[in-house]
Amino acid sequence: MLSDPHSPALAMQGIGKQFPGVVALADVDLTLTGGQVHALIGENGAGKSTLIKILAGVYQKDSGSIRIGGVEAELRTPRDALRLGIKVVFQEIALIPEFTVAENIFLERHPVNRIGSIAWGKLRADAKALFDRLGFAVDPGARARDLPISTQQMVEIARALAHEARIVVMDEPTSSLTPKEVALLFTVIRRLKSLGIAVVYVSHKLDEIFEIADTVTVLRDGRHISTKPVAAHTQDSLIQDMIGRRIEFLFPRARGPARSDVLLSVRGLSTKDKLRDVSFEVRAGEVFGFFGLLGAGRTELAKAIVGFDPIRSGEIAIGGQPLRPHDTRTGVALGIGLLTEDRKTEGLMLEQSVQHNMSLAALGGFAVAGFVQEARERSAVQGFVDRLRVRTPGLDRPIRDLSGGNQQKVLLSRWLLRGLKVIVVDEPTRGIDVGAKSEIFALIDRLAGEGHAVVMMTSEMPELLGLSDRIAVMANGRITATMPRADATQEGLLSAAIA
Amino acid sequence: MPQSRNLLRVLTRRSEGPLLLCLLAVIGFFALASDTFLSVRNITNVLGQASLAMMAGIGVAIVFISGEVDVSCGSLLAAVAIPLIVVMNATNSLALGIAAALALGGVVGVVNGFLAAYLRINSLIVTLGTLFVLRGGVYLYTGQTAIPDDAGLESFFQLGNGRLxxxxxxxxxxxxxxxxxxxxxxxHRPFGRHVFAAGGNPDVARLAGYDVPRIKFAGFVVSALLATCAGIMLASRLGSAVHVAGLGFEFQVVAAVVLGGVSLSGGVGSLFGMALGVLILSFLANGLGMLDLATEWQLVVTGAIIIAAVSFDEFKRRQKL
Incomplete structure (x- = not known):
């Protein structure tokens, strides 16, 4: 099975992948060598996830070729990938929660005896032997659901080995591990190397890459930027490759400076899973931007400060009034609303009309004795449709029929109708075309100009630099830096986000 | 005593433990409350009555565990009796009759499974649809009356009425x-574990290379075939294909399955738990009948017990998280 260690274990050439309206990958190459760790890095949206999903057989490439051990391979399903010895360890743990660790390891193929019954004894013994070989202290009889995430991840890696994978892909494997667990993971990865396995290591954390990787490939905007030995890079040169030179979008900033009254104040906010001691204040007329890489905790922060998710400790005040955590009713009553990252599932009722989607949070205001006054509702909604220039064939059309940008305007209007003071927007331009983007920006600018406080979570640096008054950078659930826009650079932001 | 403590731990840890205790409590209560309850005749009678729900319940539990729902068994019970009786009357052969019944059951299972597993139409809606279609079909074919068994085969009679x-x-x-x-x-077979995996987390199952639709499809076919077996037994007991046979049967089965700890969201449950659920409800109905409690009250008590048991289960689960 062990081929010449210098022949490529896998060669992806000219890989292209499109999704409706987006080119996710264009002409990307990736060559893996057995016994080597190949790091894959890039900003959010650079195409790393798409590339490894193609390797896993979850997505199908539109163009290009994949050769494994010199032979052309088609990866149409996850089963194909497994059969060809490719095991992808995704960030979301892929274990069956009710099964034992041992059974999860052999999920792909339960060992059976002569009459086809599962050989539970062999299964447990094999799992135990595997753990011993890897130096894991995991009880093979424990249920997966009872284990901490880090242990589940170890189980996933063991699973790769149980199936004699020749190529192991790890997607952000350390995002939920403690330093001690990271050290153990690295021991395991070195072990994989010594077994001649090709490892793909996807990470945002540059120091990890310098420690563990042999080669680095940088992707940016779905394109292959560079592949070099890690020794040929410095931290700065890697960041340079990740950012590149970008066409700076210029956002029309029409509003004046922020006022002095604090509308949102967050003190020492921590949650059970993610956030650690987050504090900041946002003033009327201010756009406060949050930058962070995937999993930094921005979405969790957005959900906590509007009262959607429970918190462990800390205080949130809107216009000086304390917000009861985990209670969106008082949040809305005090004047804070969230424009969610996931419009389709958390923001919109897709089949319902533009009017109903917009008036949802404000219906009480149109009601007389508990009955919604349709005419008042309609005229208020029409007012916002005109004001924000929402392009819709009619107020009664299902919102599904509108473009992403126009859907986003309807959602913003939902909070404006309610007279909110603080608006939290999470990735406001995801899945929106460039023209609509600048309209959304103009809108956010105008809202701030009218005296609202805007909290904007985004991974798009140009947006952030163009629109914010101040920028906070998050990493691992903490704020690692806060700076006025004038002091912020792309390099500075990314360094703080990687820290 | 370590032995008894061990037993207690096993009983409380296994999900079947509390159910077994509950069953024993029900039996104990009625044994004290009625002097005819605890006779061999009565107990075996109850087992005979419970057996139909248990057979169908196996299939329904498998479908639930795979993450889908099957409520079509009530009408299937009545529907499969028609080919059984008609073919038997024409050929005088029990084997051909059973083959005809299984053929119909198999077709229903294939239709349910194809629509729900492959076309991804909500399985509650699909099987509710077949429940209606089959019942309507039975009424149309029989003209709202029973089709008697004219062959009068002893083997057919023994099937539902004989005793080992x-x-x-x-x-x-x-x-x-x-x-x-x-x-x-x-x-203990890979297939069974695949059913659990498909219901426990379909994405993981897919990534592990399982053909999830095929697993679910198989569940629907098995479920329909088991309901067919129950239908054949019932027809033997009734001595005819009765158009109203099995009315509401699907709800008894679903209630027993859920009481037995099988999760509606898939991936969790055991067939022994399901069987205990069936037995608890059967002994309860029998005992309450013996106490001369009106059937109206039997319904109320049964419903309350189901809600209480499932709530208990749910709270226990949440505590663990």
Whole structure:
């Protein structure tokens, strides 16, 4: 099975992948060598996830070729990938929660005896032997659901080995591990190397890459930027490759400076899973931007400060009034609303009309004795449709029929109708075309100009630099830096986000 | 005593433990409350009555565990009796009659499975649809009356009414055998574990290379075939294909399955738990009948017990998280 260690274990050439309206990958190459760790890095949206999903057989490439051990391979399903010895360890743990660790390891193929019954004894013994070989202290009889995430991840890696994978892909494997667990993971990865396995290591954390990787490939905007030995890079040169030179979008900033009254104040906010001691204040007329890489905790922060998710400790005040955590009713009553990252599932009722989607949070205001006054509702909604220039064939059309940008305007209007003071927007331009983007920006600018406080979570640096008054950078659930826009650079932001 | 403590731990840890205690409590209560309850005759009668729900329940539990729902068994019970009786009347052959019944059951299972597993139409809606279609079809074909068994085969009569060694009704024997076979399959054959995985987390199952639609499809076919077996036993007991047979049966089965700890969201449950659920509800109905409690009250009590049991389960689960 062990081929010449210098022949490529896998060669992806000219890989292209499109999704409706987006080119996710264009002409990307990736060559893996057995016994080597190949790091894959890039900003959010650079195409790393798409590339490894193609390797896993979850997505199908539109163009290009994949050769494994010199032979052309088609990866149409996850089963194909497994059969060809490719095991992808995704960030979301892929274990069956009710099964034992041992059974999860052999999920792909339960060992059976002569009459086809599962050989539970062999299964447990094999799992135990595997753990011993890897130096894991995991009880093979424990249920997966009872284990901490880090242990589940170890189980996933063991699973790769149980199936004699020749190529192991790890997607952000350390995002939920403690330093001690990271050290153990690295021991395991070195072990994989010594077994001649090709490892793909996807990470945002540059120091990890310098420690563990042999080669680095940088992707940016779905394109292959560079592949070099890690020794040929410095931290700065890697960041340079990740950012590149970008066409700076210029956002029309029409509003004046922020006022002095604090509308949102967050003190020492921590949650059970993610956030650690987050504090900041946002003033009327201010756009406060949050930058962070995937999993930094921005979405969790957005959900906590509007009262959607429970918190462990800390205080949130809107216009000086304390917000009861985990209670969106008082949040809305005090004047804070969230424009969610996931419009389709958390923001919109897709089949319902533009009017109903917009008036949802404000219906009480149109009601007389508990009955919604349709005419008042309609005229208020029409007012916002005109004001924000929402392009819709009619107020009664299902919102599904509108473009992403126009859907986003309807959602913003939902909070404006309610007279909110603080608006939290999470990735406001995801899945929106460039023209609509600048309209959304103009809108956010105008809202701030009218005296609202805007909290904007985004991974798009140009947006952030163009629109914010101040920028906070998050990493691992903490704020690692806060700076006025004038002091912020792309390099500075990314360094703080990687820290 | 370490032995008894061990037993207690096993009882409380296994999900079947509390159910077994609950069953014993029900039996104990009625044994004290009624002097005819705890007779061999009565107990075996209850086992005979419970056997139909148990057979169908195996299939329904498998479908639930795979993450889908099947409520079509009530009408299927009545529908499969028609080819059974009609073919038997025409050919005088029990084997051909059973083959015809299984053929119809198989077709229903394939239709349910194809629509729900492959076309991804909500399985509650699909099987509710087949429940209506089959019942309507039975009414149309029979003209709202029963089709009597004219062949009068002794073997057919014995199927539902005979007793093994004169004690245990054959349907109860059949249910027990099927229960053991399928409990083995679900617990110790790769296929059974694939069903659990497909219901526990379909994405993981897919990534592990399982053909999730095919697993779910198989569940629907098995479920329809088991309901067919129950339908054949019932027809033997009734001595005819009765158009109203099995009305509301699907809800008894679903209630027992859920009471037995099978999760509606898939991936969790055991067939022994399901069987205990069936037995608890059957003994409850029998005992309450003996106490001369009006059937109206039996319904109220049964419903309350189901809600209480499932709530208990849910709270216990949440505490663990």
């Amino acid at each position: 060694a004169g004690v245990l009704p054959y349907p109860a024997v059949a249910a027990l055998v099927l229960l053991l076979v399928f409990a083995y399959v679900m617990g």
